[in-house]
Each structure stands twice: as structure tokens, then as C-alpha cells.
Amino acid sequence: MRAFIIQCVFYSILLVLIFAVFKFLFPLLSPFVTAFIIAFLLKPVIHYISEHTSMKRRTAAILSLCAFYILFITLIIVVGTRIILLLREAFYALPQTYSTLIEPALNKVQFMIVDIVENLNPDALSIVNEISMHLNTALSGLVSTLSSEVVGGLGSLAAGIPTSLVNLIITIVASFFLVVDYYKVTSFIAKCLPPRGKELLFEVKNSVVTVLFQFGRAYALLMLLTFVELFIGLLLLRVPYAFLLALLIAVVDILPVLGTGTIVIPWGCICLIMGNFPLGIGLLILYAIITVVRQSLEPRIVGHQIGLHPLVTLISMFVGVSLFGFLGLFGLPIAVTVFVQLRRAEKECRQQAESRKES
Known part of the structure; x- marks a missing residue:
């Protein structure tokens, strides 16, 4: 206790x-x-x-x-x-x-x-x-x-x-x-730095580089997933220039301040007001599908890539963006991942030292 x-x-x-x-x-x-x-x-x-x-x-x-x-x-x-x-x-x-x-x-x-x-x-x-x-x-x-x-x-x-x-x-x-x-x-x-501080510094550096690479790969995968959903949806709705529009909206979707709804929701509402109900309803349904998929898969994909549980990833992202804004959305999950990896490495070193003593 x-x-x-x-x-x-x-x-x-x-x-x-x-x-x-x-x-x-x-x-x-x-x-x-x-x-x-x-x-x-x-x-x-x-x-x-x-x-x-x-x-x-x-x-x-x-x-x-x-x-x-x-x-x-x-x-x-x-x-x-x-x-x-x-x-x-x-x-x-x-x-x-x-x-x-x-x-x-x-x-x-x-x-x-x-x-x-x-x-x-x-x-x-x-x-x-x-x-x-x-x-x-x-x-x-x-x-x-x-x-x-x-x-x-x-x-x-x-x-x-x-x-x-x-x-x-x-x-x-x-x-x-x-x-x-x-x-x-x-x-x-x-x-x-003392010897232990020097080792910790190099471990942090290696962990940060690894986590940043994994984080970039996770969000590249999310952007690709959003692009595929948009491209298929716009093709089914017979929207011209579907590839370019899907690529543009997927890039905007990476930004947490903007997101897919910045473009798709006004577009769908204007279509409904103008009487183009199939396109307007289709765009709003497409936005709902993308949002649900993004919200459900983002913590899992990011957590899987950086080695965190999806719930821990979601909590760290929410706390990070609440405390530190846009940088906290990425910074706090990275900091938590580095901390977890350091604790894991320290535990492995301790177990190896204990096994050497026993032998």
C-alpha cells in the first residue's frame, strides 16, 4: 500500500x-x-x-x-x-x-x-x-x-x-x-547529465523518433481511409471531379479545427435548399458515415500504431486538445507513449538484472 x-x-x-x-x-x-x-x-x-x-x-x-x-x-x-x-x-x-x-x-x-x-x-x-x-x-x-x-x-x-x-x-x-x-x-x-540521465535522454530520443514515425503512419492511414470513402461516395452520387474533391476534403479532414463537415455539410444543405434532394441527402449520409468511421477507428488505429490502448489514446487526445490546443492533440499521446515505452524498457532491464543475479 x-x-x-x-x-x-x-x-x-x-x-x-x-x-x-x-x-x-x-x-x-x-x-x-x-x-x-x-x-x-x-x-x-x-x-x-x-x-x-x-x-x-x-x-x-x-x-x-x-x-x-x-x-x-x-x-x-x-x-x-x-x-x-x-x-x-x-x-x-x-x-x-x-x-x-x-x-x-x-x-x-x-x-x-x-x-x-x-x-x-x-x-x-x-x-x-x-x-x-x-x-x-x-x-x-x-x-x-x-x-x-x-x-x-x-x-x-x-x-x-x-x-x-x-x-x-x-x-x-x-x-x-x-x-x-x-x-x-x-x-x-x-x-x-548523470549516467542514468544520459541513458534516459537517449532512450527518450529514440522513443520520440519511433513514435513520431508511427503517428505519421497512423494519420496517413486515416487520411487514405477517408479519401477512399469520399471517392466511392462521390462516384456513387455521380459528382464530377470526384477524385480531386475527395483528395481535397481528405486533406482538410486531417485538421481538427475544420474536418470533413466544413465542406460536406454546407454543400449538402445548399443542394437541399436548391431542390437537389438526392445529392443533398447523399452528401449528408456520406458525412455521417465518415464521421462515425473516423470517430470509431481513429483511437484504435492511432493506439495500435503507437502501442497504446484505444481508450488511453482517446483520453490523451481529448485531454491534450483541451489543455494545449492543436499541439496537445498529437503531443500528449506521443508523450504518454514515450513514457509507457520507457517504463516497459526499465521493467525489462530490471527483469534481466534479476535473472542474471539468480543465475
Whole structure:
């Protein structure tokens, strides 16, 4: 009983420390963590260049990092330009879209409401008018709230630009130092740790790399599953460009803030309003099937890939996204998996040591 209480206290303190690190310390150290991740990812490339050419490691490191940032900036420019062009095209097409799709749909809804109201008795009509007044008041309050939140969000975004630029500059400078002196930095950190701490650090590194690979494979499998469901469903509904639409929606579905419903639900509702009931009902049924399959299989697939029970995976994902937002959705299951693997490795080492003593 005493050992159980000690373990409960130990794990409680550990959870509090992990929460404090992720919530308070990680935002402060994020530029250096990002720089270290970049240096770690470029390490095999730098090693390959220095081994297969006459170039020194320092020169290979600087050139590799410069090439990385050039490719990264080019990708941002290309993607950003493409997004701006798409937004401009959508903005120019907005009047035509409104006149051909939205306005007829709104008129149809208005005529339906007028027909229903005209057939009501006076008592029901007064109730409908009262509900309409409350809805108008609620919508006005919602619009004003959204407007203030948008203005506040834009102000916060503008105020955060200098901090983001400083973090970006620190990340770039720190990454240059780290790629050049990667082994010196890691050796210094290892020397500052006790032997057990050094072993634990290398075990954590190996576990994190393994878990990240397994996590990526799990979500790639989920995206493939969603794509197949969408592609088959859109083909059955005889939607043109089914392959491209399924691919686009599957990519959006990976993002927890958006998901499949961001595209499929408005699409289905517009089809119902416009009178295209087979397509509208079919899209909503397709969304329901994808949601049920995703919610039931995601904890199992992710848990199977990273070695956790589906219930533990679901709890860690929910707690992570509640405490830390988008990063917590992936970060906490990874942290739990690393912790479980370390405990498993420690238990195996203890059993091997006990078996050696007995022999």
C-alpha cells in the first residue's frame, strides 16, 4: 500500500511537471526547440555530403541549412501566392455565385416561410413573430460579438507580428549554431547529465523518433481511409471531379479545427435548399458515415500504431486538445507513449538484472 501511494504521488508530480513544461516553458524555448529539430533532421544529409565529398562538415552544414531555408521560403511563397490567387478569383466570382446560387436559395427559403406563415392561425402567427424577433435580436448580438472578436483577433495578430519575427530570427540564428556544432552541443548536454540521465535522454530520443514515425503512419492511414470513402461516395452520387474533391476534403479532414463537415455539410444543405434532394441527402449520409468511421477507428488505429490502448489514446487526445490546443492533440499521446515505452524498457532491464543475479 505504501509503495502504491508513493507511485501515485510520483506520477502526480510528474504530470504537473509535464503540464508546466508544455504550458509555460515550451513557448519560451520554442525557437530553440525548433532550431534543434531542424538540426536533427539535417544531420543525415550533412553526414552524407561530408562523407561522399571532399567538403568539410562545417561547410556542408551551412550549405545544407541554407538550402533548407531557401526551399522552405520558396514553398511558402509559392503556396502563399497560390492561396492569394485563389482568394482573388473567389472574391471576383462572389457576385456571380451570390446571384446564381445563394440568392435563389434564400428566395426559395423565404417563399417557403411565407407560404407556411400564411396558412397559420393568428395565435400561431403571433408566436412565430415573437420567435422571429428573438432570433433577430440573437443574430444581431452574434454579429456584434463576432465583429468585436474579429477586430480583437486582428489586433492580437498584428501585435504578435514583432514577436513572431523575433522568434523566427532567433530560430534561424540558433539553427546555424546547432548544425555547425551539433555534436559539441549534444556532447556538452550529455556531460552535464548523470549516467542514468544520459541513458534516459537517449532512450527518450529514440522513443520520440519511433513514435513520431508511427503517428505519421497512423494519420496517413486515416487520411487514405477517408479519401477512399469520399471517392466511392462521390462516384456513387455521380459528382464530377470526384477524385480531386475527395483528395481535397481528405486533406482538410486531417485538421481538427475544420474536418470533413466544413465542406460536406454546407454543400449538402445548399443542394437541399436548391431542390437537389438526392445529392443533398447523399452528401449528408456520406458525412455521417465518415464521421462515425473516423470517430470509431481513429483511437484504435492511432493506439495500435503507437502501442497504446484505444481508450488511453482517446483520453490523451481529448485531454491534450483541451489543455494545449492543436499541439496537445498529437503531443500528449506521443508523450504518454514515450513514457509507457520507457517504463516497459526499465521493467525489462530490471527483469534481466534479476535473472542474471539468480543465475
